[in-house]
Amino acid sequence: MHMANYRLKKGYDIRIAGGAEEVLERASFPESVGLYPSDFYGMTPKPLVEGGERVRIGTPLWHDRRRESLVVTSPASGTVAEVRRGARRALEAVVLRTDGKQQIAAGTPGPPKRISSSARGDIISALCGTGLFPLIRQRPFGTVADPLAAPRDIFVTAMDTAPLAPDQRIILKKHEQEFQRGIDVLASLTAGRVHLCTGGGTDDASAFAGARNVERHRFDGPHPAGNAGVHIHHVAPIRGAGDIVWHCTVQGAILIGRYFLAGAPSFDVTAAVAGPAAAQRRYVETLAGAALSSFAEASDKFPAARFISGNVLTGRNAGADGFLGFGDSLVTIIPEPQKSVFLGWLSPGFSLESFSYSFISRLMPRRRFALDSNRNGSVRAFVATGIYERLLPMDILPSFLLKSILADDIEEMEKLGILEVAPEDFALCEYACPSKTDIQRIIRDGIDLMLKETRESE
Amino acid sequence: MKAHGTIRSAFEKGGRFERLWPLIDAAETFFFRLPVRTAGGTHVRDAYDLKRMMMIVVMALFPCMAFGTYNVGYQFYASAGLPADHLACVLKGLTVIIPLYVVTFAVGGFWEVLFALIRGEEINEGFFVTGALIPLVMPPTIPLWQLALAVSFGVVLGKELFGGTGMNIFNPALVSRAFLFFAYPRSISGAGVWTLTGGTVVDAYTMATPLHLGLEPKGGIVAHLAGNGFDFWRMFTGLEPGSIGETSTVAVLIGALILILTGVGSWRIIVSVFAGGGAMALLCNAFAPSDASMMALPAHYHFVMGGFAFGAVFMATDPVSAAGTNAGKYVYGFLIGVLTIMVRTLNPAYPEGMMLAILFMNLFSPLIDYAVVRLNMRRRLRRAAG
Numbered sequence: 136m137h138m139a140n141y142r143l144k145k146g147y148d149i150r151i152a153g154g155a156e157e158v159l160e161r162a163s164f165p166e167s168v169g170l171y172p173s174d175f176y177g178m179t180p181k182p183l184v185e186g187g188e189r190v191r192i193g194t195p196l197w198h199d200r201r202r203e204s205l206v207v208t209s210p211a212s213g214t215v216a217e218v219r220r221g222a223r224r225a226l227e228a229v230v231l232r233t234d235g236k237q238q239i240a241a242g243t244p245g246p247p248k249r250i251s252s253s254a255r256g257d258i259i260s261a262l263c264g265t266g267l268f269p270l271i272r273q274r275p276f277g278t279v280a281d282p283l284a285a286p287r288d289i290f291v292t293a294m295d296t297a298p299l300a301p302d303q304r305i306i307l308k309k310h311e312q313e314f315q316r317g318i319d320v321l322a323s324l325t326a327g328r329v330h331l332c333t334g335g336g337t338d339d340a341s342a343f344a345g346a347r348n349v350e351r352h353r354f355d356g357p358h359p360a361g362n363a364g365v366h367i368h369h370v371a372p373i374r375g376a377g378d379i380v381w382h383c384t385v386q387g388a389i390l391i392g393r394y395f396l397a398g399a400p401s402f403d404v405t406a407a408v409a410g411p412a413a414a415q416r417r418y419v420e421t422l423a424g425a426a427l428s429s430f431a432e433a434s435d436k437f438p439a440a441r442f443i444s445g446n447v448l449t450g451r452n453a454g455a456d457g458f459l460g461f462g463d464s465l466v467t468i469i470p471e472p473q474k475s476v477f478l479g480w481l482s483p484g485f486s487l488e489s490f491s492y493s494f495i496s497r498l499m500p501r502r503r504f505a506l507d508s509n510r511n512g513s514v515r516a517f518v519a520t521g522i523y524e525r526l527l528p529m530d531i532l533p534s535f536l537l538k539s540i541l542a543d544d545i546e547e548m549e550k551l552g553i554l555e556v557a558p559e560d561f562a563l564c565e566y567a568c569p570s571k572t573d574i575q576r577i578i579r580d581g582i583d584l585m586l587k588e589t590r591e592s593e
Numbered sequence: 594m595k596a597h598g599t600i601r602s603a604f605e606k607g608g609r610f611e612r613l614w615p616l617i618d619a620a621e622t623f624f625f626r627l628p629v630r631t632a633g634g635t636h637v638r639d640a641y642d643l644k645r646m647m648m649i650v651v652m653a654l655f656p657c658m659a660f661g662t663y664n665v666g667y668q669f670y671a672s673a674g675l676p677a678d679h680l681a682c683v684l685k686g687l688t689v690i691i692p693l694y695v696v697t698f699a700v701g702g703f704w705e706v707l708f709a710l711i712r713g714e715e716i717n718e719g720f721f722v723t724g725a726l727i728p729l730v731m732p733p734t735i736p737l738w739q740l741a742l743a744v745s746f747g748v749v750l751g752k753e754l755f756g757g758t759g760m761n762i763f764n765p766a767l768v769s770r771a772f773l774f775f776a777y778p779r780s781i782s783g784a785g786v787w788t789l790t791g792g793t794v795v796d797a798y799t800m801a802t803p804l805h806l807g808l809e810p811k812g813g814i815v816a817h818l819a820g821n822g823f824d825f826w827r828m829f830t831g832l833e834p835g836s837i838g839e840t841s842t843v844a845v846l847i848g849a850l851i852l853i854l855t856g857v858g859s860w861r862i863i864v865s866v867f868a869g870g871g872a873m874a875l876l877c878n879a880f881a882p883s884d885a886s887m888m889a890l891p892a893h894y895h896f897v898m899g900g901f902a903f904g905a906v907f908m909a910t911d912p913v914s915a916a917g918t919n920a921g922k923y924v925y926g927f928l929i930g931v932l933t934i935m936v937r938t939l940n941p942a943y944p945e946g947m948m949l950a951i952l953f954m955n956l957f958s959p960l961i962d963y964a965v966v967r968l969n970m971r972r973r974l975r976r977a978a979g
Contacts, residue, residue: 151637298637374977447636469636472628481648487640493649493855494640510629512642513622515717516759519917520646521859530973534917535966550970566635569643570759573634 140335141369143356145528147490147563149298151447152503153467155407155416159305162419162430168211169230169458170196170424173451175207175269177278177586180226188215193243193265193400196229201590204282207461208266210402210423212238230458231424239399246395250316252323259324262391265400270387270462271321274364274380275373276582277557288327288371290382291318293343294334294354296361297446301407301464303334303385304342305418310389315346317392321383322348332366360528364560368529373554376589386464406430406459410447410468411505412440425459427466437470441508448562449575472509490522490567515570523564523574529555533564537574540581545588553581615709619716644718646857651725653851653858654907656844658729661837662686665733668788668834674795689789690837692737693728700741701727704748708757719758723747726766726907729838730900730948731773732781733789739777743769763955764914767948774948787834802835803828804899804937804944813884815894828897839903842896849906858910861922866905869930870895877938887938895934904947905929909954916958918965925961929954 172180180197183206184190191212199205213233221227244264247257259282262268271280271289280286293303307314322329328350333343335355343351352370354360363382367373373380383391386404394400402423409416414432421430433440433455443450444460447467451460459466476482484494488504496502523533531552539547558575565574621627622644631638666682666689677685701720709716727744747769752761773781780786784801794800803823810817818824827833831841839845852858874892881888895901900908909915909929916925929950936946943949 149637372976441636443636450636452632452636467636471630475625475627477625484640488637489640491639491641491645491856493645493857506637508631508636509626509638510631511626511638511640512644513629513715513717515643516757518643518646518759519912519915521912521917521919524919530969530976532918532966532969535962535969550973551966552973562635566637567639567641569639569641569646571638571642575634 138351138353139370140353140355141360142335143354143360143365143369143528145525146296146357146359147526147567148296148357149447149506149563149566150488150500150503151298151411151469151506153409153411153413153416153505154299155301155409155418157302157305157418159308159405159418159420162421162425164235165211165233165422165425165429167216167230167232167426167458168209168213168422168424169228169426170207170210170461171228171451171458172197172207172226174461174463175279177273177276177281178205178207178269180207182218182226182229184215184218184229186215186218189213190215190231191238191240192402193240195266197226202282204260204263205268205279206263206266207269208243208400209240212236228458243400245398250319250323250395252326255323258320262320262394265394267391267394267400270390271381271383272363274367274382274557275376275378275554276586277364277559278586280381281379284379286325286327286379286381288330288380289321289325290330290332290363290366290370290380291321291349291385291388292361292363292366292382293331293385294361296334296356296358297448297465298358299407299409299465299467300361300446301405301409301418304338305407306385306389306405306464307342310393311345313389313392313396314385315348315392316395317383317388317390318346318348320391320395321381321388325381330366330370332361332363332370334361356528359526359560359563362557362560364555364557365528368531368555376549376554376585378554384462384464387462404459404464406464406466408466408468410443410466411507412437412470413466413468421459423459423461427453427457427459428455431466431468433468438473439471441469441471443467443469447506448566449559470505470507472507490526491569510571512569512571514572517570517572520569522567522569523561526563526567527560529560531555533561536581537577540577540584543584545584548581548585553578553585557582613710615714615716616706619706619709622715623718647718647721649851649855649857650722650907653848654725654729654838656847657838657841657903657907658690658725660831660841660844661729662690664832664840665689665789665837667832668733669791672788672790672794672798672800674797689733690728693731693735693740693837694724696737696740697727697744698724700744701748704745704753708753712757714757717758719752720748722911723752723765723769726838727769729903730766730770730836730908732786732835733837734786735773735780739773739780742776743773746772759913761913762959763952764908764911767908767952767955770948771952787836799823800834802899802944803833807887807890807898807937808941808944810885810887814887814890817885818894825894825897828894836900836903839900842902845902845906849902852906852910858906859912859915859922861919862910862915862926863905865923865926866909866930866933867896869927870901870905870934871930872927873931873934874938877934890938895937899937899945900947901933904933904951908947908951914955914958916961916965918962920968921958921961921965925954925958928957 179200190209195206211233217230219228273280331349444453536551666685670677747765751765751768755761871892877888932950933946
């Protein structure tokens with residue numbers, strides 16, 4: 136079988152303390168579940184439920200205004216506790232109170248019997264009807280996949296290099312059959328190939344060695360070597376705005392496969408709890424959208440802690456009373472900074488995490504740091520320090536792409552690679568930026584602008 | 594601490610001294626790493642910031658400052674033919690250096706604060722590096738009022754008019770020096786200004802810098818320099834007349850090591866300036882009409898003379914005015930080296946070419962980047978098509 140190796144040099148692994156132990160426990164069933172439209176970039180949500188309404192697994196909570204078949208459904212049965220709206224009445228979250236019965240909604244479609252490209256239409260409408268379809272994402276732009284699009288290829292990202300990322304082998308464990316079925320389903324959705332991208336280590340590769348119906352690729356290197364955008368860039372790059380590639384995580388493929396094996400949708404997921412301020416660092420089996428309080432707790436060593444659904448680079452500040460994001464399989468808990476440090480910028484830096492060799496600690500690769508949410512400096516003008524260029528393993532000039540976005544120059548943005556990237560690919564640049572620029576925000580603005588243009592021209 | 598809070602609130606928005614907020618902010622962020630939380634983007638941030646980057650550059654300049662201080666005193670006593678111990682040299686040097694730095698930072702700081710207050714922006718640390726550099730590229734005899742004018746010119750016209758730190762096209766420290774060069778040429782060129790003298794100069798002392806001597810060599814140029822006491826090792830170590838911080842190649846190399854090891858200065862630029870200078874010097878050697886021509890000067894002599902090393906390490910590497918792409922940095926640095934040697938050897942009016950070569954390439958760095966960016970676009974397009 137064909138297998139390619141990619142050794143990436145650019146990038147950096149942030150040395151943050153608090154990785155999850157390889158212990159998997161069943162979390163207590165969450166009393167409440169919440170879903171945030173911000174986890175479904177590319178959809179314009181129109182709520183379909185009201186406060187007090189009864190829901191079951193698979194009950195549509197909202198749909199996309201432009202493509203009504205694209206829905207987000209309830210992962211649990213219970214009642215709608217809150218339909219939260221923000222500025223200009225935009226939907227912010229739907230919070231459900233669970234009843235623990237986990238009944239399936241009446242109208243939920245069953246999986247098509249046949250998995251083949253001739254049944255593609257049925258498979259897509261079944262995935263849409265159950266609310267599983269948004270587990271598939273799309274490049275260009277990193278949106279929720281468009282059910283009407285025909286993807287050239289599909290990438291399954293079987294690795295995660297983000298700080299404190301969950302071990303994909305633990306997510307896969309005992310779900311190998313579901314994973315394989317998920318891949319088979321995905322394969323029926325594209326005329327091209329399913330690319331399975333694993334880490335470079337032999338363990339990573341061997342856990343996924345049994346996967347069939349895929350083309351395998353091994354990526355070796357520091358973060359962001361595990362990002363779907365990086366994989367697509369190296370294996371089969373995006374050729375233009377109409378060249379669509381889908382991608383999916385291991386967890387996503389498992390949920391899709393489980394639906395086809397079990398006959399009904401399930402949103403049971405495996406998530407890691409990690410971070411320097413986490414009381415118990417472990418893996419839990421819980422529900423997509425589960426209340427964080429049902430399985431994650433902050434250590435009392437810190438006066439204030441931040442609960443992040445996702446990783447420290449791209450996750451959402453969910454709050455201790457927040458919810459596990461749709462598609463997230465990590466909760467990171469970090470301390471909030473408390474004290475001012477006198478002449479802090481002058482220290483030799485034995486105890487500070489940095490990509491820069493101006494800190495002694497940079498020479499200690501094994502050291503781990505209890506990183507807090509300190510911005511570590513003031514916002515300054517953009518200075519071309521050459522740092523971004525060392526953190527993006529793509530043939531893209533990051534500073535110039537960012538400048539073209541700031542200038543709203545769509546033509547330049549496209550030539551410089553906006554079609555290939557998502558904000559997450561620039562998160563590491565944002566981390567290391569000495570000017571403390573919000574780089575992911577800039578990329579997001581650029582993508583927003585591109586999407587607006589393409590929609591207007593439709 | 595309570596008083597600190599009360600005073601602070603008077604400067605915050607709506608407070609009585611709201612307009613002066615940048616002052617308090619600058620003082621606070623200077624003295625403390627404040628517990629400001631991230632919001633919106635990444636939840637954690639690198640401990641590295643622009644302030645630390647600038648402080649590393651200032652630290653890398655310390656060897657040049659220290660040696661420059663000593664050398665000013667040393668040349669003073671040597672020109673008078675007086676014996677002096679090391680301490681006397683340092684003390685004499687300090688009497689020159691301290692006023693230069695006081696004036697530079699007072700004038701530069703004034704403009705920085707004024708512009709920050711007018712714009713309502715935070716005062717940034719951008720002037721630290723510029724301010725540390727300016728006295729080091731001055732002759733020790735520079736009148737303080739001219740220095741004040743030069744600093745004003747460099748900061749206001751060289752930087753603030755472009756929008757402040759990060760926006761300037763030219764290196765502000767070099768703009769200051771260029772201003773003096775054109776406005777008060779007698780203070781910063783010729784043979785007489787590079788040593789602070791007590792009025793009487795003994796016959797055995799050579800006032801001219803090696804580069805001046807190179808203009809009209811008698812006999813082979815290397816022998817001519819050596820005859821005036823400027824052998825390679827003296828110029829390498831730096832006990833010679835010249836701009837305050839530039840004479841010692843050893844001190845510059847220590848600074849280069851700090852900049853390269855910390856990743857603050859671009860090794861690509863530093864290496865390619867030397868490569869460009871070396872290549873051009875070899876070319877000149879090949880066409881030199883005689884041993885007595887400046888064109889016959891070997892490359893390693895060029896590297897230790899004048900401001901070549903200092904400019905390559907501390908001026909060309911300014912990330913704001915240099916080329917931003919990695920490929921562009923090689924071209925930018927190489928051409929600085931080539932131009933410097935070209936001016937030195939082929940233009941008898943200017944014995945030193947470093948300052949003008951860097952300013953000239955500052956002007957061209959956007960063009961170099963433009964070319965690199967177009968090449969990247971073309972490569973990406975071809976890749977997408979294949």
